[in-house]
Amino acid sequence: MTRRLGLATVIVALAACATEKVNPAVTSRDSTAETLGIVSTAFEVEPRANALGALERDARRRAVRFREVTSPGFLFAATRVPQGELDAGLWSPSELYELGGQLFTQRFRREDGYGAADLPAFGRFQRGERGGPDAEQCADCHRRGGLAGAGDASDNAYPYGDGENPDTGLERNAPSLTGLGLRELLAREITAELAAERAALFDKAKETGAPVRGKLSAKGLDFGSFTARPNGTVDASEVVGIEPDLVVRPFGWKGHSRTIREMVESELATHHGMQSAWFVAHATTAAKGAQPQPDPDGDGVTDEISEGQVSALTLFLAMQEVPTVEPPIVLVELGQANTNLFPRWLDGATRFRSLGCATCHVPELPLASASFTLESRTGAAPVTIDLAKDGAAPRIVPLADGTLLVRAFTDFKRHDLGPKLADAFSERGLASSSFLTPSLWGVARTRPYLHDGRAPTLEAAILMHGGEAEASRDAYEALSDHDRGGLRVYLTSLTRARRFAVP
């Protein structure tokens, strides 16, 4: 995974990058992969290997800093791998992980296409759908708790505003990106099950010549009911938690986006003004800017992000580690007193269900396959990654009988959490008080909480639940502080594998 470089290799890498745009058939894979070996983003879980890895990464980062000042932009150029090489299977999953990891921690420069001609050099608050731009790299916001983690309150983003006043936008805290690939896979499987149920209702309606109403459920989750009419029209007014198209959208606080790739492209554009070729071709003028194609943000740089870079970043996020549950099984030393917290953890786990938390934050869902496919947009075969084998550890571990259980603590549905949590205005036509149940995976490491980061602690987050979660919240409040503490111990055990150092 880690490669040491001589100056000659860097020159080869640069030469390969320089020729890439002219002749995409040139195989730059070997030299590019070596260049990227400079910053290994993969972590070892075993403590000694983890510590050595941290030291090595630090040394390499220093070396890269010197290289950047002598050959500015060389690392970014090295990430411009042609999509054709990915399609041809020239990149192994671990190399793709490193490539994407480099992009995730890449500080974009004006010369790379950072920002836009009509936006300030840096703007804390976004203007409409367009970025500040408000950060130089993805990892500026997704960092708390480790690589691809959450954002602090001071990292909050403010989309849909006037570019100047925070109150005109919607305040959003950066969520953690752990376990992202498995979340997309679950959403895809649920969507496929619902599509099959919908098709069966239509078949029945045609057969009987009368409207047919049926329940929608997948993986034990209830999505309400749906009525299919023989003429092909529907009554979707009883669908619950998702939109009438029955597509599960697992990303964004509102549950507005279906795929990691969709998010990668919009995040690149809004936070950094880095526009992919696909984004330029497909996004609305409001999202990309009104200057003539192929440079809608007018900054003089075209083809800012290549299809290969979008794919690498997407696969890197899909391959993020899976958070763990680490109960306090040893005596925890708290000041003077040695306290065995395990019984309180057990108590908390029970209360998580009895208080009704588990109806929305569903502790585990079965997944049929951990094979993550990234569909080609150029007609090639999809790139396929096995999330049980590839990517950052810890990964999902199949049970003895092969079953895959994803412990993501979400039901993939939107819920109305009442007026106090409601946004000032509706985002993308969705109800302003409705939010997707956020995954509580690794929640001990993702503070602050809720869509705008208004809750500094787990308890504050729970007490701010309202609407559909009001009864659950009230039941929690009614407990003694000792009993509430058990639930807090349980939530604190939802964490990430121990790491020596964060990137």
Ligand code: HEC
């Ligand atoms: C200024 C802070 C900031 C930066 C920089 C940033 N993000 Fe985000 N990210 C957010 C916020 C806020 C959200 C929630 C967005 C929403 O609810 O619509 C988010 C959501 C996401 C999601 C969806 C996760 C989920 O579970 O809903 C992905 C994927 C993502 N970001 C990837 C990236 C990538 C890739 C980059 C770099 C190209 C990046 N982000 C840069 C703040 C940031």
Ligand code: HEC
């Ligand atoms: C009706 C569904 C529902 C129930 C019941 C529910 N929650 Fe939530 N929970 C949500 C939604 C939706 C959000 C996101 C709200 C927001 O961002 O404003 C949330 C947010 C959270 C968060 C913050 C997560 C983060 O990443 O910011 C925590 C912690 C949490 N819930 C714990 C609990 C606990 C503990 C219980 C039981 C006492 C509970 N929830 C009951 C739907 C529910």
